[in-house]
Amino acid sequence: MRAVARNGAIVCALFAVSDAFYIPGVTYKSYKDGETIPLLVNKVYSGESELQYAYTELPFACPPTGRVKAGRFASGASISLNLGEVLRGDRITVSDYELRMGRDEEARFLCEKEVDAAGIQRTRLMIQNEYRAEWIVDNLPGATSFMSTDKTRKYYAAGFKIGEVVKQDDGSPEFAIHNHVTLVIRYNSAPGRDGEKGKKVIVGFEVFPKSISAEGRTKDGLPSDMQGTHDPMILAVPSNSTDVRDAPGASIKIPFTYSVYFREDEKLEWKNRWDMYFVASGDSSNVHWLAILNSLVIAGLLTAVVAVILARTIRGELKDDAIKLKPTRQTPTQKTHGLLGSIDDIEAEADLSDDDEELTGWKLVHGDVFRAPASASLLSAVVGSGIQLLFATIGILMLSAVGVLNPSFRGGYASVGIALWLFAGVFAGYFSSRLYATFGLPDWQRNVFRTASLVPGLLFATMFILNLFVWIQASSNALPFTTLLALVALWLFIQLPLVYVGGWYGYTRAGAWSQPIKANAIPRQVPPQSWYTGSVRGVVLAGAVPFMVVFIELVFVFKSLWLDKSGYYYVFGFLSVVGTVLGLTVVEITVVAVYLQLCAENYHWWWQSFLVGASSALWIFAYLVYYFFTKLHITGFVSSMLFFAYGALACSLYALLVGTIGFWSAWLFVRRIYAAVKVD
Known part of the structure; x- marks a missing residue:
């Protein structure tokens, strides 16, 4: 028991160290006053649906014009994604929202988008299902700010709602789209020499959406009074129809505007900027x-x-x-x-x-x-694949606990997990083949192929079938055909050769494990068993x-x-x-x-x-x-x-x-x- 207590103390000490150590990113990006900051739009998602959609493909999204340029980025350009980002349904594009460090904008016009009846109906359904948009500035997701349960701390919830349900005087619901956003960029002085040069780093990105009617606007498309109260932008066509679907030829024009404010936050350092997203979880x-x-x-x-x-x-x-x-x-x-x-x-x-x-x-x-069990070859493949998964899991937990894998590395968990899984194919082949040899089975090459194909085959077949349903829904969850080919290539050119190398060494070089006692020639008859030994009920219990x-x-x-x-x-x-x-x-x-x-x-x-x-x-x-x-x-x-x-x-x-x-x-x-x- 002393050993157990000692090991428990060591684990808790390591946990305390890992909890305090956090790596939010490899390096920071500093901006000088007036420098353009790209705003990236990603996708919309909902807690009431497993389907996500690319923001730029929504019927009400303003198409990028290419007028905003920030370094190598120009609005309308698609950002290259890692494998993990593609698998999680990300589709990141540079938007036309123009942000310049330190320059406030009370109101700016973005575009006026005409939406037909089908687009209106789709948008209404998305508002009803509480879809939220994910925008990104300096790798920070746009957040809705809240107060903690004890009312002492502010925290962020990533994303913001694309619209809201408005109750009419008669109690009937109407759907209003958020066509104006107030963007609050919080910054601090950059560390080191960049700070001495007056450069700044972004430590917070808050989004405050609002619905403003198209009526009473100036010729520039801006609301006449940004500070006053406004009627919401209701998604309904001007007709005598009771349902949008009854007027297929109708459409409405939705003006989109935005405001930008930069605020200095000296209390929040760049290395701790992700803590704002974790305050609620910390409670x-x-x-x-x-x-x-x-x-x-x-x-x-x-x-x-x-x-x-x-x-x-x-x-x-x-x-x-x-x-x-x-x-x-x-x-x-x-x-x-x-x-x-x-x-x-x-x-x-x-x-x-x-x-x-x-x-x-x-x-x-x-x-x-x-004595070798029934389906010994299958057991060898299953256990070998389990060793492979165990190695990848331990690697992910260790890298995550010390902060190497973190939310700032978008898609990192899936990307690194797949890399660890592929590398662990050597161990899968080794242990599977040695167990296969211990059972006295021949044809180790077939066992290698079975081990290398068992889990990837199950995953790929399931993902391929599900991908057909998701593709029909035009969701960003649908994997592109090139991604499917890349997954097959990873299996064929990396996974299979590594499992083969490990299997060859385990079967031909290391060989079978020696057993303490050799098996009898004639199997003994198993007597009747109790309900808790050797039965399904006992296993489940x-x-x-x-x-x-x-x-x-x-x-x-x-x-x-x-x-x-x-x-x-x-x-x-x-x-x-x-x-x-x-x-x-x-x-x-x-x-x-x-x-x-x-x-x-x-x-x-x-x-x-x-x-x-x-x-x-x-x-x-x-x-x-x-x-x-x-x-x-x-x-x-x-x-x-x-x-x-x-x-x-x-x-x-x-x-x-x-x-x-x-x-x-x-x-x-x-x-x-x-x-x-x-x-x-």
């Missing part, structure tokens, strides 16, 4: 600590159980002089006579049977415990324990992914601690389950050891279904299908990860206890 830090405490309590109880099994039961049995086993049955030689073999073989089997009758529990199945370790932290993960959408899950320090405890819990519950199974004289533990940890994914998916119907307001067939499809994929990867951890821990445990058995 829930006590709940994160509760999640860690819950995980530690469950892991502590399991540790006590495992300690009893290892220190008392097994160690006591190993010291017993009765654990002296005769040589196991060997595979019958070619010198056999008749169907039953030679007289010597039959007598040897009889002697072993008499000796086995004196043994009980896990000792009785010593001659069958290392055991999977509930790892789920209880993580379910509190899952609330924050789900909220970040499906409620906030553009919200950023940043507490990877907490997640790393919970993940570490989760791994320890999976190890312990698997060891307990396998030990009970062997004591019940059931030697089919190979797949069972994998499924015990993996079954917790069923509980997570069940919780995901509950979350969908109780917390979310996602509507539409395609959005619902995307939610459950991506949720099922995430749970499958989680099952692969924790199942692999359980498998290797069980194998080490079984090898250890049977290696201590004395064979006469």
Whole structure:
């Protein structure tokens, strides 16, 4: 227990250091007074839909004219994206909004956009579904500002609504579009020599949207009085029709304007500018600590159980002089006579049977415990892929906990995760092939191809099918054909060769792992089992324990992914601690389950050891279904299908990860206890 406490203290210390260390970006961009700052428009998203849309493709978006130039950027130019940004549906374009450092603009006219009836109807539906726009200035997303729960701190929520629902006098709803935005750019003096030269860095980007009617404007298209109250810009055509769709030939003209204000903020430094987006999340830090405490309590109880099994039961049995086993049955030689073999073989089997009758529990199945399982080739591929995923997951958590991966690196989690996954193909091939050789299976090249194709094939096939539905909806979630080709190229030219190299070395050079006891020629019959050993019910019940370790932290993960959408899950320090405890819990519950199974004289533990940890994914998916119907307001067939499809994929990867951890821990445990058995 002292070792556990010491390790826990070390983990908490590392967590404290990682929580304090944060890298918001590689370098800063400083601006001199009057220098043009490009405003980038990205996409719109909603908590009520899984479909996102490129902002420039919306029916009310002003088309860029190219008049704004900032360095190598010109309005209308598309910004090159990394793979992670493409996968998350980003489509970033330079806009016509003109921002010059330090120069306030009370009102500027952008454009007047004519929107037809179909565009009006689509915009009304998007306002009804509370779509929000994501704009970017100096890599900061435009934010709506709020006050924290204790009313002492201001914080940012990324994005702003494209419109609002307005109640008429008779109570009927109307939809008003936000056709005016007030942009507040907060800045501070640049650090170092740039600051001495009077240059500034941007530390905040706030957007205050407003709806202003097209009536009562000047000849320049500006409202006559920016400070007064205004009627909203209602999305309705001037006709006697009760519905926009009843007037297909009608259209309206929407004027778009904006204001720009620069404000100095000396309290906020550039390196801490992302903290404004995390204030609201920081208020829930006590709940994160509760999640860690819950995980530690469950892991502590399991540790006590495992300690009893290892220190008392097994160690006591190993010291017993009765654990002296005769040589196991060997595979019958070619010198056999008749169907039953030679007289010597039959007598040897009889002697072993008499000796086995004196043994009980896990000792009785010593001659069958290392027998190759059913579908051994598939198990090798699954476990090898799990090792690959484990390496990538640990790498992402470590880089995130120390701040190398952070929200300023847009798309970084997916891009770096894919890179780590590809590199870990060497380990996947190595461990898969060595396990394949241990099972005594030939044709390692087929195993290599199976290992390299299992997870990528599942992911690509699912994404390709879903992409067809998303493409029909004209959503930015749809992956371009070139991206699909790039993913295939990554698999063909990087993933497959690396898995092949690792597989070749693992099978031909390293070879099979030696087993402490050789398997008998004839399998022992498994006696009737209890409901908790070797059954689906027992596996599912055991999977509930790892789920209880993580379910509190899952609330924050789900909220970040499906409620906030553009919200950023940043507490990877907490997640790393919970993940570490989760791994320890999976190890312990698997060891307990396998030990009970062997004591019940059931030697089919190979797949069972994998499924015990993996079954917790069923509980997570069940919780995901509950979350969908109780917390979310996602509507539409395609959005619902995307939610459950991506949720099922995430749970499958989680099952692969924790199942692999359980498998290797069980194998080490079984090898250890049977290696201590004395064979006469």
